[in-house]
Amino acid sequence: MALLSCPHCGQPGISRARKFALGPAIPATCRSCDRQIGVPWSSMLAGLPFIAGLVVFIRNPEPALGLLALLIGALAMLFIHWRYVPLVRR
Numbered sequence: 770m771a772l773l774s775c776p777h778c779g780q781p782g783i784s785r786a787r788k789f790a791l792g793p794a795i796p797a798t799c800r801s802c803d804r805q806i807g808v809p810w811s812s813m814l815a816g817l818p819f820i821a822g823l824v825v826f827i828r829n830p831e832p833a834l835g836l837l838a839l840l841i842g843a844l845a846m847l848f849i850h851w852r853y854v855p856l857v858r859r
Contacts, residue, residue, distance in 0.1 A: 771784075771785070772800065773785060773788060774856075775799040775802060775804070775806060775856070776855075776856050776857055776858050777799060777802050777806070777858055778799065778802040780801035780802065781801060782797075782801055782856070783797045783799065783856075788850070788851075788854075789847065789850060789851070791806075791807060791808045791812075792807075792808065792813075793809065793810045796859040805858070805859035806857070806859060807856070807859040808854050808855070808856065809854075811854075812850065815849040815854055816846055818841075818842040818843075818846050818849070819843050819845070819846040821842055822838045822839040822842020822845075823842065825839070825842075826838055826839040
């Protein structure tokens with residue numbers, strides 16, 4: 770499993786799976802230097818596609834379309850978090 774670089778030491782720090790569980794108030798510890806790693810508060814914007822999918826799911830009378838919107842929103846959120854949310858020092 771490929772590890773992401775720590776913003777403190779530049780060495781392999783955390784896994785991609787662990788990055789998905791990070792939030793602005795939920796840091797992780799680097800495997801190399803034991804310092805705290807997090808994501809910026811702007812990472813909360815990555816959740817907007819999921820929220821939009823949730824709204825469509827709740828308001829849509831057709832269950833299949835609602836589930837599709839929810840799935841697309843969740844996948845978009847994960848992609849944005851994976852691709853565009855940086856790791857920062859804590």
